[in-house]
Amino acid sequence: MDFGLSEEQRLIVETTRAFVENELYPHEAEVERTGVLRKELADELKQKAIASGLYAANMPESVGGAGLDTVTWLLYEKELGRANYALHWSCVGRPSNILLAGTDAQKEKYLYPCIRGEKSDCLAMTEPGAGSDLRGMKATAVEKGGDWVINGTKHFISHALEADFVILFVASGEEDTPRGKKKKITAFFVDKGHPGMTIREGYRNVSHRGYTNAIIEFDDCRLPADAILGEVHKGFEVANTWLGATRLQVAATCLGRAERALGHAIEYAAQRQQFGQQIGKFQGVSFKLADMATELKAADLLTFEAGWKFDQGTVTDQDMAMAKLKATEMLAFVADEAIQIHGGMGLMDDLPLERIWRDARVERIWEGTSEIQRHIISRALLRPHGA
Numbered sequence: 027m028d029f030g031l032s033e034e035q036r037l038i039v040e041t042t043r044a045f046v047e048n049e050l051y052p053h054e055a056e057v058e059r060t061g062v063l064r065k066e067l068a069d070e071l072k073q074k075a076i077a078s079g080l081y082a083a084n085m086p087e088s089v090g091g092a093g094l095d096t097v098t099w100l101l102y103e104k105e106l107g108r109a110n111y112a113l114h115w116s117c118v119g120r121p122s123n124i125l126l127a128g129t130d131a132q133k134e135k136y137l138y139p140c141i142r143g144e145k146s147d148c149l150a151m152t153e154p155g156a157g158s159d160l161r162g163m164k165a166t167a168v169e170k171g172g173d174w175v176i177n178g179t180k181h182f183i184s185h186a187l188e189a190d191f192v193i194l195f196v197a198s199g200e201e202d203t204p205r206g207k208k209k210k211i212t213a214f215f216v217d218k219g220h221p222g223m224t225i226r227e228g229y230r231n232v233s234h235r236g237y238t239n240a241i242i243e244f245d246d247c248r249l250p251a252d253a254i255l256g257e258v259h260k261g262f263e264v265a266n267t268w269l270g271a272t273r274l275q276v277a278a279t280c281l282g283r284a285e286r287a288l289g290h291a292i293e294y295a296a297q298r299q300q301f302g303q304q305i306g307k308f309q310g311v312s313f314k315l316a317d318m319a320t321e322l323k324a325a326d327l328l329t330f331e332a333g334w335k336f337d338q339g340t341v342t343d344q345d346m347a348m349a350k351l352k353a354t355e356m357l358a359f360v361a362d363e364a365i366q367i368h369g370g371m372g373l374m375d376d377l378p379l380e381r382i383w384r385d386a387r388v389e390r391i392w393e394g395t396s397e398i399q400r401h402i403i404s405r406a407l408l409r410p411h412g413a
């Protein structure tokens with residue numbers, strides 16, 4: 027494994043960092059203070075992201091993306107992750123990889139417009155009664171006269187208010203297994219405005235201001251069979267094949283934000299004077315910096331090793347779970363310590379630290395909670411021993 031960056035990777039990091047600093051940072055205060063990402067601003071920044079080649083760079087070259095390998099893609103995510111989430115997610119769109127699983131007709135209708143920045147997607151799995159235990163979902167799809175009729179409720183669905191279509195996962199049947207009945211899941215495309223689907227505003231969230239979540243209700247929503255993504259009853263197989271690396275994306279964006287927080291902490295520790303000297307000269311402060319940098323590096327190595335293994339085809343769920351767990355917990359620690367080093371100023375929104383601290387909270391919950399990541403890791407350790 028080569029730990030150095032190639033010329034191409036260096037260029038991508040520099041280009042993305044420059045975009046984030048010059049185009050996104052100047053709008054952070056507005057989004058944080060109003061809690062809203064204005065549509066005109068989002069559209070303007072999206073056009074800039076498209077012009078600079080950063081939009082949909084996660085996609086393969088064959089479909090119009092940048093064709094980045096996983097390590098390079100994670101370097102790009104890490105840079106984007108420095109900024110306010112609503113700004114980098116909505117303006118530098120990364121269409122869901124799951125769109126690559128569509129038929130040619132589905133790619134024409136959904137994937138290519140997303141890559142061109144004309145449409146955007148959202149992914150609806152979670153329900154009020156089914157979070158970590160997704161198989162416990164209650165929303166159903168029942169086949170009727172060749173169509174599928176959907177009923178049920180999804181919640182916490184990010185970006186659904188702005189998205190043009192929903193990638194929906196619902197229970198389409200049940201099967202008997204040695205461990206009892208198990209729900210079969212099917213994935214569907216549902217266009218915004220489709221009869222029977224209502225999207226309404228979700229909850230106010232402490233993390234990621236300006237990045238909305240929504241509640242989606244289905245009431246006898248009738249979908250044709252060609253709205254199915256992948257095969258009937260194989261929704262989780264499609265999700266597992268195409269969404270595996272999303273946990274690494276979460277990890278990488280956390281690395282970027284932690285690096286930003288650490289940068290502020292180092293600068294402040296070197297400049298702030300108390301008791302007649304720089305506070306960084308007090309071991310109580312300097313050791314914090316040492317621990318923050320060490321934790322950050324550990325998370326960085328875990329994330330990029332998993333990305334490298336992804337490219338070799340040897341990555342395991344355990345590798346990705348470890349990266350997500352470490353990076354998200356590291357960010358919470360680094361953000362908290364960065365505030366501590368700043369004293370009262372750390373809590374003021376003149377600096378991005380209180381925002382990074384708030385934003386860190388959701389990272390340990392979405393894309394699988396820390397407990398679920400520990401469950402994945404511990405199962406991999408114990409299963410070979412029959413436990």
Ligand SMILES: Cc1cc2nc3c(=O)[nH]c(=O)nc-3n(C[C@H](O)[C@H](O)[C@H](O)COP(=O)(O)OP(=O)(O)OC[C@H]3O[C@@H](n4cnc5c(N)ncnc54)[C@H](O)[C@@H]3O)c2cc1C
Nearest residue numbers: 149150151152157158159182183184391392393394395397
């Ligand atoms: C802001 C936000 C945006 C989101 N966006 C989306 C989205 O776009 N699409 C989507 O489908 N979902 C989305 N989610 C849902 C997210 O993935 C879930 O919140 C997450 O999976 C946890 O589910 P839950 O909140 O229902 O918690 P629960 O699953 O109810 O968990 C509650 C607690 O129990 C623990 N727990 C549960 N099971 C176990 C276990 N087996 N072992 C140990 N501990 C356990 C959990 O770790 C947690 O601490 C979003 C969530 C948030 C907060």
